[in-house]
Amino acid sequence: MSEREGREGLHQSIATFSALSPQARSIWSKSAADEESAGHNLLAHMLDVAAVVETLLQHEPLTSLDWASRALGLPRESCRRWIAAIAGLHDFGKAIPGFVIKWPTGHARAEAAGLGFPDQAEERGNHSLATAALLAEPLGELTRAPWSWVLAIVQAIAAHHGRHFRADETRHGRPVGESAEWARARREILDVYWRTLDPQGCPSHEDLDLVAVNWLAGLTSTADWIASNVSWFALGERHDDLQAYYQSARELASAALADAGWPRFRQLLSEPLPVDALLGRIRGKPTAPRPLQQAGEALLQDAQGPTLLLVEAPMGEGKTELAYLAYLRLQAMNAHRGLYVALPTQATGNALFDRTREFLRAFDETTTVKLVHGGAAMNEQLRHLRGIAHDNRESVSASVWFSQRRRPLLAPYGVGTVDQALLGVLNAKHHFVRLWGLANRVVVLDEVHAYDTYTSVLIEALVRWLRAMGSSVVLMSATLPQAKRDRLVRAWGADPQELPQSDYPRLTQIDAHSVRGMTVGYRPQAPITVHGLDESLEAIKEQAIALLEEGGCGAVIVNTVDRAQQLFRLLEPHTHAIGIETVLFHARFPADQRADIEKRVLALFGESSDSNAEGRPAKGLLIATQVAEQSLDLDFDFMLSDLAPIDLLLQRAGRMHRHDRLRPAAHEHARLWIAGLHHDHLPSLKETAWEYVYDPLVLGHTWACLRERDLLNLPSDIDALVQHVYSFPELSDAISEQIRDFIEIESYGAHLGTEKGKHQQAIDISLDPEDEPARAYQNKPFGGDDEQGMRNVTRLGPDSVNLVPIDVIDGAWTVDGTVIDPEKVPSDDIARQLYARQLRVSRKAVVLHCQQAERPPAFDEHPLLRHLYPMPLVAGRCELGGQSLYLDPALGLVYEAGEK
Numbered sequence: 008m009s010e011r012e013g014r015e016g017l018h019q020s021i022a023t024f025s026a027l028s029p030q031a032r033s034i035w036s037k038s039a040a041d042e043e044s045a046g047h048n049l050l051a052h053m054l055d056v057a058a059v060v061e062t063l064l065q066h067e068p069l070t071s072l073d074w075a076s077r078a079l080g081l082p083r084e085s086c087r088r089w090i091a092a093i094a095g096l097h098d099f100g101k102a103i104p105g106f107v108i109k110w111p112t113g114h115a116r117a118e119a120a121g122l123g124f125p126d127q128a129e130e131r132g133n134h135s136l137a138t139a140a141l142l143a144e145p146l147g148e149l150t151r152a153p154w155s156w157v158l159a160i161v162q163a164i165a166a167h168h169g170r171h172f173r174a175d176e177t178r179h180g181r182p183v184g185e186s187a188e189w190a191r192a193r194r195e196i197l198d199v200y201w202r203t204l205d206p207q208g209c210p211s212h213e214d215l216d217l218v219a220v221n222w223l224a225g226l227t228s229t230a231d232w233i234a235s236n237v238s239w240f241a242l243g244e245r246h247d248d249l250q251a252y253y254q255s256a257r258e259l260a261s262a263a264l265a266d267a268g269w270p271r272f273r274q275l276l277s278e279p280l281p282v283d284a285l286l287g288r289i290r291g292k293p294t295a296p297r298p299l300q301q302a303g304e305a306l307l308q309d310a311q312g313p314t315l316l317l318v319e320a321p322m323g324e325g326k327t328e329l330a331y332l333a334y335l336r337l338q339a340m341n342a343h344r345g346l347y348v349a350l351p352t353q354a355t356g357n358a359l360f361d362r363t364r365e366f367l368r369a370f371d372e373t374t375t376v377k378l379v380h381g382g383a384a385m386n387e388q389l390r391h392l393r394g395i396a397h398d399n400r401e402s403v404s405a406s407v408w409f410s411q412r413r414r415p416l417l418a419p420y421g422v423g424t425v426d427q428a429l430l431g432v433l434n435a436k437h438h439f440v441r442l443w444g445l446a447n448r449v450v451v452l453d454e455v456h457a458y459d460t461y462t463s464v465l466i467e468a469l470v471r472w473l474r475a476m477g478s479s480v481v482l483m484s485a486t487l488p489q490a491k492r493d494r495l496v497r498a499w500g501a502d503p504q505e506l507p508q509s510d511y512p513r514l515t516q517i518d519a520h521s522v523r524g525m526t527v528g529y530r531p532q533a534p535i536t537v538h539g540l541d542e543s544l545e546a547i548k549e550q551a552i553a554l555l556e557e558g559g560c561g562a563v564i565v566n567t568v569d570r571a572q573q574l575f576r577l578l579e580p581h582t583h584a585i586g587i588e589t590v591l592f593h594a595r596f597p598a599d600q601r602a603d604i605e606k607r608v609l610a611l612f613g614e615s616s617d618s619n620a621e622g623r624p625a626k627g628l629l630i631a632t633q634v635a636e637q638s639l640d641l642d643f644d645f646m647l648s649d650l651a652p653i654d655l656l657l658q659r660a661g662r663m664h665r666h667d668r669l670r671p672a673a674h675e676h677a678r679l680w681i682a683g684l685h686h687d688h689l690p691s692l693k694e695t696a697w698e699y700v701y702d703p704l705v706l707g708h709t710w711a712c713l714r715e716r717d718l719l720n721l722p723s724d725i726d727a728l729v730q731h732v733y734s735f736p737e738l739s740d741a742i743s744e745q746i747r748d749f750i751e752i753e754s755y756g757a758h759l760g761t762e763k764g765k766h767q768q769a770i771d772i773s774l775d776p777e778d779e780p781a782r783a784y785q786n787k788p789f790g791g792d793d794e795q796g797m798r799n800v801t802r803l804g805p806d807s808v809n810l811v812p813i814d815v816i817d818g819a820w821t822v823d824g825t826v827i828d829p830e831k832v833p834s835d836d837i838a839r840q841l842y843a844r845q846l847r848v849s850r851k852a853v854v855l856h857c858q859q860a861e862r863p864p865a866f867d868e869h870p871l872l873r874h875l876y877p878m879p880l881v882a883g884r885c886e887l888g889g890q891s892l893y894l895d896p897a898l899g900l901v902y903e904a905g906e907k
Contacts, residue, residue, distance in 0.1 A: 021199045024050070024244045024252070029120035030192040031199075034102045035113035037235070039242055046113055047242040049101050050196050051252070055240050057095030057204060058256035059230040061087050062264060068272040068342040071447045074477045078219035080156065080212025089206040094227040096146065096200070097164040100137025102193040103182045104128035122192065125184030133180060139165035139172045140180030145197055152210045159215035159780050163223040167231050169436035171224070171784045203249045218475040220780045225443025229417060239263035270419065275370040276339045282332065288369040289331050298528035299512065303329045306516040306523055307336040313474065313518070315499040317492070318483045320512035321722030322661030324529055326453075326483045327359065331366045334449045337479045341447075345419025348451045349428050351458070351637055352594075359453075360422045367420055374420060416444040425452060425466070426801040432468040432773050433799045434787040446476035454637045456484045456491060456654050456729075459702075460762050461803045463491060464769035467498040474499055475776045485661065486654035486725055488733040511726030535660055535677040535719040539684035540647065542695055544570065547647055547682055548577045551628060555587055557673035559644035560612055560627040564659050565682075566649040566700045568593045568632055572898045575630050579897075588627040594634055596899040597812055599843040605639075612641045614666050635662070642666045644674035650683035650690060652701055653709040653732040657725055679719070686714050689746055704758040707750035708732045711742060765803060772799065807849040808857040810878040811841045811866075812894050820879065829863035829877065842871040846900055856888025 021027060027050070037047035064072060064087045076086040100106070104124045108114045109132060118124060131137070139161060147157040162171060172180075182189065234240050240259055246252040276285075282304040286294040296304065299320050306316070316333050318326050334346050348363055367374040416427060417440070428450065431441035450473055458466065473480050482495060493503035501517045507524035509515070515524045540546055547563060554561055565571050575591045582589040588611060592604050608629060610616060616623035635641060636658050642665040648656060663677040664670075683690035683697075689710055692698035697706060712732050735755065738747050774783060788799060819826045822840050827833055833841070848854070857876040866872040879885055884893040891903040 023247045031195040033117040033120035038110040053095040055234040057091040059233045059260045060094045061091040062260035066271045070342040080210045082208030085207040092204040092206045097167045099142045100134040105132030106134040123186045135168045136180035139177045153213045155214045163220045164227045166224045167228045217780045221439035224439040276335045297325045299324045302525045302527045314479045315517040316481045317515040330451045345448045348422045349425040429465045429801040435799045449479045451481045453483045456487045461765040461769045468773040470498040486729045538680045540680040540682045542683040542690040558671035559674040561645040562629040562643045563647045568595045588624040592631040597844045597846045647680040652705040704754040805849040806854045809845045815879045829865045832868045838871045852888035852890040
């Protein structure tokens, strides 16, 4: 009998924890707060994680399992057990001296069992790196699978603490100077574990692609976090018999998922219904389908498999309802596991959250939807995970995933910012968890025109990943330049040349078998009269006052928060004196106050403002930045706007006369005043700071396009104007040579260089699903800055930080009258209050100060607060990095004179 056969025979006879050798049984995985406890041994935790994986996969639709079986090359009938067995091996590398020595009680117990600890043990204590270095050889021997398959599997599960290891790193994972007893104990644990799970069949693939590797990595991390919650999985050998232990762990996993609100897959549409009935349920009232929805329904009826639906249609034509309709049809066809609605900003995410929740509840009252972005409110129980790598920071980091900040990426239904999804295609920590959560879902990307080149390239990468993971995608825009449209189509794997020639508004559908398109009818809208206006705030103030004297509700949309605050100050004495409802809305309010302002804006100026409790005012004015530009269903009688890119100006204009209602006689026809739209000269883009917000070339061509226009016909003009401006045509000789030189030479040259740089930077930093797993992460920066200064960010621009305003009274930090100690971890209730107050700032001095400052334990050690910074306020004011700031109840955060 060979040594291997003898070892296998011995290990196969082990069916209980008590039959393990003292060395194997002493190796711990989770430490205990009670130093007298043995903690949780490694074999027990591996079985716990396997049980969670198997239970999670039972909650998934069969399409997810079919995809996994194909992607991983595993037998369909035993796929769940195979994946569970693989994922449970993630902590194999904990069976090394460098890890076991980290917990004194566990160290002493292992030493007493006969395991030695070399002097240099602590130098090699990274257990996930040890998994990458030590598991491949014994796993290959055990499974007899192809070597390349084994390497890919090990790469996936070894990444469970947030990052993939490069091939050149793994050699540093091997322990130095360990005795032979360690290798024997590791192999005993592996053999007994594998025998307990006993997956049947064998892998059929030689290689795995990067998509399969990251899907497995994401599932493994998620399961590890769930199994690390001691309130769900008590420490210790809960049964001596290993089979009984595993069955018990599966029962605990089911209870944990139920407690976490993790539902089993359920298809929303249980019976075929006609489109008018579906729309009636979606909107909560009888609704006749609009032409856009009728056309979408016709296309969706013939869709086959995961599908891309590209919706280009004017504001107010029912794109959101079409997205919901598409989800119902595509889920019924493909058994997609859920829906994620990705929006440009937190404000648009908040606005669509309630609509999405009501849509889902109309089809299943038990369905819950999560809101995900940095300012999402905290309503649910927090999960405090501990014992993650025996590292408090890792434990806090993992706990964040079970807060409402990131959970919607895992839960079947979520609404949030596109940034949360885009981090999945960057080498950011746990990016693969985001990808796993988005797999086999319908992902709606709204306002896809609204991003610069850098973020647009990341969106294209996300579309490629979603297609590879079996997801369907709905892309929506009112104003999409042709070049962006073509790139998105290529990202889905189609040739733009094969698209049918369809006039705007249009729908395009691409599935595995066909490319189809359709021109859509639309409701004619009354023309909008366009007027030029000086860009000075005084001129805007005077025009707004004159228009308000005629009654009605208007909006002034400016390009920077500073302009919005200054304009509000100028207008407030006049509007207050005559009782005009005036609202200031921008992104520099604390999140809870901003949410309240948003609700007020919708109550005053939304579709139902005539009938709600607050009511539409006889005279009202909204002063806002870009937060009012997208996705909010607002309706104004007149509008003033700073000069902006043509697509965004049209978005703003689409907020006028949006719904049928009785309007003051003076505002019977929609009128738009554009600040900076002079016939004979460009406004100063530097003095207004507009050149720091928008591309001067696009602003210049927008100005040239509109300077002689006095009428906009929407929606018929939308496509023609957008395509014209973004084709950057030769300017008319009627424009002065000086202005033509500025636009066509100076701005165009700068534009080309900037756009080329943004495009290349996004290509360099994003992950390609077609890359080989072993090479995909070479030269990809991880987390923060690398040597070249590249950052894993979803949008370019100045660095920013999220501050939490905290009142300081008599030297003590207070939250709603409760004193908190910055040196102690706060209660969850206090943490929620702090979290809800956050606001984002990008002022250079403030950001630099925060990045260099050490967070107090109250922030650093709580999962909700670990990415936030305190902003202590004495009488509403504070100074950070030499920059004075104050929080004004009406204006929001104000920067006082000083460093810019």
